[in-house]
Amino acid sequence: MNMRVSSRTIFETGMNQLSSLQSQLSRTQQQLSTGRRVLTAADDPVASARALEVTQSKEMNDQFKINRQNARASMSHVDLALGTTGDLIKDIKTLIVNAGNPAQTQKDRDALVIELEGRFNDLMAQANTADGNGNFLFSGYRLNTQPFTQTPGGAVYSGDQGLRELQAGSGRQLAISASGAEVFEGALTGNGTFETKADPANKGRGGSGVISPGSVTDITKLTGHQYTLTFSVVPATPGVPAQTSYTVLDATTGVPVTPAPVPYKSGEAISFDGIQFDVKGDVADQDVFTVEPSKQQSLFTTVRDLITAMKTAGDGPYARADLTNKLNNANQNIDNALDNVLSVRAKMGAGLKELDYLDDAGDGVDIQYQTTLSQLIEIDPVVAISMFTQQQMTLEAAQKSYKNISGLSLFNYI
Template identity: 40%
Template structure:
């Protein structure tokens, strides 16, 4: 049985065919003009979802790249300030060497003191440096807290903490972009970094002995030693010609000789002293007593110590650079009116130079760590660039248009549209009114 098709249905079918081909043609035009195959989620739901994921990953990747640039700027700024500190401390060390010139007058040292005061203020300013956002570089986590404050002339306290602010430069890496002022300016070891030899302060020695920085012969023995606080005590026998100077090594806390376990006996000190000869902190052939003793260190003393003169040997402690600057300033005010005071001056000056050198070493170590972080930022940036290229390729594969196919489809759809339009025109002539 034949199906009855009304004139209205014929018109609707023709119009719908034209409209559909027009819509297809417009969509192809949009795809060709934009270069994109997926214009709406309906075009390809699976690819559209994947493109959204790629876009989100790409945006996050771009943010990591921006973070990396910010991190590099921050650590580069800090490194620049630290280089200024190193230069300043090198100048201070030069001043200390010059201060050791025995021909300097009190007026010369007063001029040095004035210059040192300016260096001290400059150092305090560098330690309180800020970045472009007003955040302090050396206050740890507390970027809004001024790290170093002079609570009294020459007395500086640290108000920050021991943390390091970080910036996320990749999904798995948060890079430190600030330093703890404690690590940079305060955790600086005295002496040679393991132990420090000192003359008593205030000065009670009457001779002109000057102690050397000393060396570590066996670090494991020093670290294992139960006692790390000793005193070298001197006695001069004036009953013989030439005079003979002898010394003993005692545990500072007890005053007992490390060789005999008892206080040194007047007239029978353990060893004969020779200027600049090694003073070994271990039992040697000829030492009195039988107590085992070897803490793995060695020092020497120049000059001529007097009876009762003492020098202490202690484990190195942390000393902030501001205290060293204050020590240097106080030293420049000292009168060198006697050989003993002149020797004390040289002993203290040696400590200052060693501490400044240790501070330079510490800060250059921090600079080296910053340099490592700068290289890491560059490496991560290269990785992010490669990843961004992969995202772009993936997105292109998912959503970009095949121009050859699209142009072919456009031509074909255009043909379909023209055919539909002609067919519709012919359909209009099928009305019975056309036959009347």
């Protein structure tokens, strides 16, 4: 059975086929030019949805990378300020040692005081350091508030306890700042458990006793109480040497720790309630030494007290003993302040090191995301070029055949 095909059908069928082939060729050309297999969601709905999820995760990972860059900049500022602060504290320790030299006169100490004033001002400058954006490093959350203001007794802190944090990874937040209270006011006095002091009035009584910082001998016996050590001196009489003894009173409870006076021997250990220390030198009648629990003290208060002690020390054996007690106390507190600053700096260093690890992990995750996206939406160039060449040849053949078919007519044979 023969079927008659009209000229209109031939033209319409040929045009539709050419249009379809041209669309396919154009789409392949777009894939080659963009490098993407999936141009629209309709091309592969499942791959498109998955690619959107991966793209969002990749963009979040990119943001974490930016956060880490900002965190590194802020933490580097803090680390630099802490390093300088540590160097200044070491300079102050050197000045304390110089001030304790027996050959030093009051004029010599006055010269050291001038240097100490300079170190004090340098410490204030470090405590009030700001970053490149004008935000104070050690003010906690109060970025625009100057952390420390100088006072006659040291400095007052106007910031808060907050630690600014940044999301450095999908499951990690890092502190990028340090509180001024933690850095400059977080050190304990004395040996960290208790603090020994000489009564300033000992100087006027003619006593030259020097008390040691002491140590803990039994932590289970510690009471956390305040104690008063009072000396009694019975003057010598013909044939009888002077007798010196001491009593210890628990100033918190008012109960004597030593029911009877204990004979005093210079440098001999004095122990009670889990603590131990000694007193060296010649003590005067009614000389007093105190023991109290360690407390947090501002570095600026420590330096200011040291400056006052050196200014008012004077000369003479009793004045030197009083100064030695104050220098020992200041030296212990300065050591604690240095340890505290180094501890905070160690935290910053650990954070900077962790940023390096997070950067490496982030780069690895980024490669994984990029690989997944490539597998989902990118096209294989070899396959695409082969397809493009094939589609191009098919279109050219279709165009030639359409030209020949559309030229057929019975009038050509009349």
